[in-house]
Structures are given as structure tokens and as C-alpha cells.
Amino acid sequence: MMSCLRCFLLFSFFLLQAGLVLAQVNAPSPVPDRVILNLTEEPSTSAAVTWRTDTTVNSAIVELQKAGPIVDNKASVVFPAETVTRNYSWYGEAEVVSNHHSCRLTGLEPGQKYIYRVGTDKSWSEWFQFQTPSEDASRxxxxxxxxxxxxxxxxxxxxxxxxxxxxxxxxxxxxxxxxxxxxxxxxxxxxxxxxxxxxxxxxxxxxxxxxxxxxxxxxxxxxxxxxxxxxxxxxxxxxxxxxxxxxxxxxxxxxxxxxxxxxxxxxxxxxxxxxxxxxxxxxxxxxxxxxxxxxxxxxxxxxxxxxxxxxxxxxxxxxxxxxxxxxxxxxxxxxxxxxxxxxxxxxxxxxxxxxxxxxxxxxxxxxxxxxxxxxxxxxxxxxxxxxxxxxxxxxxxxxxxxxxxxxxx
Ligand SMILES: [Fe+2]
Known part of the structure; x- marks a missing residue:
């Protein structure tokens, strides 16, 4: 009888652990994820970028440069990000605590291709490429x-x-x-x-x-x-x-x-x-x-x-x-x-x-x-x-x- 109960408890414990591990696919880490560009009021001269890390990253930056055939390590303009911490909990799912970093990239040139990456010296995103619109009425x-x-x-x-x-x-x-x-x-x-x-x-x-x-x-x-x-x-x-x-x-x-x-x-x-x-x-x-x-x-x-x-x-x-x-x-x-x-x-x-x-x-x-x-x-x-x-x-x-x-x- 006792061994059955032990087996049941052990089995339940493993199930719980498995559930927590599965739920944690959404856990943040020091590596930037959920990188997203948003349209600004004037996208021909600005862009907004937001991303997520865990709470070990309290300050982060965006590096931006004009796009070319290769990344030029010295050509970046640096934009500091603002950081907010959010706690998310949902019934039966592991709590998630995230730092969200955001930055408005300003002073951009219309009709220009740019590349950017987000993060810190310890951990960067990949370089992303985007283009600002020209100011004319083209298609x-x-x-x-x-x-x-x-x-x-x-x-x-x-x-x-x-x-x-x-x-x-x-x-x-x-x-x-x-x-x-x-x-x-x-x-x-x-x-x-x-x-x-x-x-x-x-x-x-x-x-x-x-x-x-x-x-x-x-x-x-x-x-x-x-x-x-x-x-x-x-x-x-x-x-x-x-x-x-x-x-x-x-x-x-x-x-x-x-x-x-x-x-x-x-x-x-x-x-x-x-x-x-x-x-x-x-x-x-x-x-x-x-x-x-x-x-x-x-x-x-x-x-x-x-x-x-x-x-x-x-x-x-x-x-x-x-x-x-x-x-x-x-x-x-x-x-x-x-x-x-x-x-x-x-x-x-x-x-x-x-x-x-x-x-x-x-x-x-x-x-x-x-x-x-x-x-x-x-x-x-x-x-x-x-x-x-x-x-x-x-x-x-x-x-x-x-x-x-x-x-x-
Ligand atoms: Fe709806």
C-alpha cells in the first residue's frame, strides 16, 4: 500500500516538473528575444524597436548603421534603451518576469536601408535590416x-x-x-x-x-x-x-x-x-x-x-x-x-x-x-x-x- 502511494507521489512530482519545464518555453534569458519594430508617427525619419530579456539585463542599447554589403563594426550609432520590468502570471503556468527594452531610433534618412542589433556587449541579437519610406507618393x-x-x-x-x-x-x-x-x-x-x-x-x-x-x-x-x-x-x-x-x-x-x-x-x-x-x-x-x-x-x-x-x-x-x-x-x-x-x-x-x-x-x-x-x-x-x-x-x-x-x- 505504502509503495503504491510513494509511486503515485513520485509520478505526480515528475508530471508537475514536466509541466513547469514545458511552460518555461516562454521564459526570458539574457539573450534578446521578441525583437519587434513598430511604426512611428513619422516612419520616414524614425523607427521604434522593442525586445525582451530576463531581469539580469538592466540596461541595453541599439546599434544602428546604414546597410551595406557587410557590417561595419565602427559605423554604428548607439541608442540607449528604456527598460521596464513586468511580471506575468497565469493559472497553472509558471510566472514569467521580463525586462522589456525599448528605443525610438530618430534622425533617420528617408528612403534609406538600415541595419540594427539590440542587446549588450555580453549578448546581442542578430542584425536586422529595414528601410525607411521615401517622402514622395510612390507606390x-x-x-x-x-x-x-x-x-x-x-x-x-x-x-x-x-x-x-x-x-x-x-x-x-x-x-x-x-x-x-x-x-x-x-x-x-x-x-x-x-x-x-x-x-x-x-x-x-x-x-x-x-x-x-x-x-x-x-x-x-x-x-x-x-x-x-x-x-x-x-x-x-x-x-x-x-x-x-x-x-x-x-x-x-x-x-x-x-x-x-x-x-x-x-x-x-x-x-x-x-x-x-x-x-x-x-x-x-x-x-x-x-x-x-x-x-x-x-x-x-x-x-x-x-x-x-x-x-x-x-x-x-x-x-x-x-x-x-x-x-x-x-x-x-x-x-x-x-x-x-x-x-x-x-x-x-x-x-x-x-x-x-x-x-x-x-x-x-x-x-x-x-x-x-x-x-x-x-x-x-x-x-x-x-x-x-x-x-x-x-x-x-x-x-x-x-x-x-x-x-x-
Ligand atoms: Fe474580438
């Missing part, structure tokens, strides 16, 4: 993904990799929220970073948060520790509501996941973002304006409808003739140019898409000019002067949908 493409959210390693990784192979010179990658499923759960971020790997350090990334990036009204503590996004939005919504310029495009993220998905009509998150959005668009000088936010203005799903979002934000988008709104949340595809107020003089093109494997049915809604369901998708959006080309592809690279927008048509 560029960027990639847009709906919710990655679940099965990030197993089923989402191939989507971002296929998208990158499809458009390796893409200007940036945009995510319309719900990057992971459980806000604060580091093991899911481990999978998200594994999926994109070196791509994140090479192509600037731009993301708006979804409801799954919040937990009990609190933004995932990873968000502003591991991403260095623009902070030019309303106070308190730094890194979630902001605007950036890219050539002749103004790209805007507003946070529709904040404050219980903006259900509080008198709430600060809704009112502050409305006023901010109106003022940004009022002074905009860029030819194209694209807005991203997590909640769709119009849903493909039969049972969903975000009327409050339209009530508060659609008049602003129409007043300033916003071209395109890129969203997620509904786990299917739908797009259409429409309005709740015919006669306002402008109709915005709204898109809902999904890149991860979590799928819902798409309904038969009148607003949709094209729709689909049960497909993992990525989108290549190309702006060439006064023309915008939009193409949606399936995870295996087949064209699924396309349309064009033209200025002064």
Missing part, C-alpha cells in the same frame, strides 16, 4: 490581418509567413486586434512571437487592440511593454489610439475595445477618441486615410451589430471622407461601401477579416458587397498615387477578393 503595399487570436503556433504561423513571402517588401503589417486569446497570458505571446519570428524585427508592425487584448477593462500589460507604438492619441490611450503617416497615407488606430467596447456613451474613452479623431482628420494633409479598429462598423455575423460605433464615429469618418476602415472581431470576411445616412456625401469602404483559425458563419447582410467564411485570410493593400488596390488572399495564397478605390473618380 507601396502593406499587409492587413484580422484576428490571429488562437492556435497561433499551430495554425496562424503559416498565414503571417505566407503573407510575408507574398509581399516581402511590404511597408508595414497591420493587425485589427485580438492578437491573442487571453490578455496577460505570456505563453500565448510566446506563440505569437514564434509565428512571426524575424519578420517582426524586419517589417514595422502596427496593431490596434481587441476585446481579447483586454481583461476586466485592463489592457494586457504586455501591450505597451513589448510594443512601442505612437502615443499621440488621447491621454490614457497611449499605444492604442494614435495616428501615423506613411508617404501619402494617414493611418489611424482608435481603440474600440476600451471601456467595455465603448458601451458607455458618456465615458472618457469614447468621448476623448471622438474629439481626437475629429481634430486629427481636420488637420490631415495626406491624400489617403485608413482607419483601423477592432469592432466592425457593420458585422458579417447575423446576430451582431455595433450601432453605437456607427452612431458616434461614422459621421466623423464621413465628414472627413475617410477611405477605408479595417476591422476584425467577427471571424469571417465581409466588405462593402455603405452608410447609415445617405445624403452625407461620402460612403466609407468597411472591411472585416480574420487571419486566425477561430471561425464564425457570415450572414446574408445587405451591406456586404462580398463576403465569405471559414477561411484564414491576409490582405495586401497597395497605394499607388491616387489608386488603392485591395486584395484578400487565403492562407494558401489564392486570391479571394479584390477591389480598387480611386481618388477623384
Amino acid at each position: 507601396f503595399s502593406f499587409l492587413y490581418f484580422g484576428d490571429p487570436q488562437t492556435d497561433l503556433k499551430s495554425r496562424w504561423a503559416r498565414v503571417i509567413r505566407q503573407a510575408f513571402m507574398h509581399s516581402p517588401d511590404c511597408a508595414f503589417m497591420l493587425y485589427a486586434g485580438d492578437l491573442i486569446n487571453r490578455a496577460g497570458r505570456d505563453s500565448e505571446w510566446h506563440e505569437w512571437f514564434l509565428a512571426g519570428s524575424f519578420i517582426y524585427g524586419t517589417v514595422p508592425q502596427l496593431m490596434t487592440p481587441g476585446n481579447h487584448d483586454y481583461n476586466d477593462l485592463i489592457l494586457d500589460p504586455h501591450w505597451n511593454a513589448q510594443f512601442t507604438l505612437p502615443t499621440n492619441g488621447p491621454k490614457g490611450l497611449e499605444g492604442t489610439c494614435y495616428a501615423a503617416n506613411y508617404k501619402n497615407l494617414k493611418i489611424i488606430s482608435f481603440d474600440s475595445a476600451a471601456d467595455s467596447e465603448l458601451e458607455n456613451e458618456d465615458g472618457y474613452a469614447l468621448q476623448a477618441q471622438k474629439a481626437w479623431l475629429d481634430s486629427v482628420l481636420q488637420t490631415n494633409t495626406k491624400e489617403w486615410v485608413i482607419v483601423t479598429t477592432h469592432l466592425p462598423f457593420y458585422s458579417p455575423k447575423e446576430s451582431r451589430d455595433n450601432k453605437l460605433l456607427r452612431k458616434h464615429f461614422q459621421p466623423i469618418l464621413e465628414k472627413h471622407k475617410v477611405d477605408l476602415v479595417l476591422t476584425g472581431h467577427d471571424h469571417s470576411y465581409g466588405r462593402g461601401r455603405t452608410t447609415d445616412s445617405p445624403g452625407n456625401g461620402h460612403e466609407v469602404m468597411y472591411v472585416v477579416s480574420v487571419s486566425g483559425p477561430k471561425m464564425y458563419e457570415a450572414g446574408d447582410k445587405a451591406w456586404m458587397e462580398y463576403s465569405g467564411a471559414f477561411k484564414q485570410l491576409y490582405q495586401v493593400i497597395t497605394i499607388d498615387g491616387n489608386e488603392l488596390g485591395f486584395q484578400s488572399f487565403t492562407a494558401d495564397g489564392d486570391l479571394f477578393d479584390e477591389f480598387k478605390l480611386k481618388k477623384n473618380e
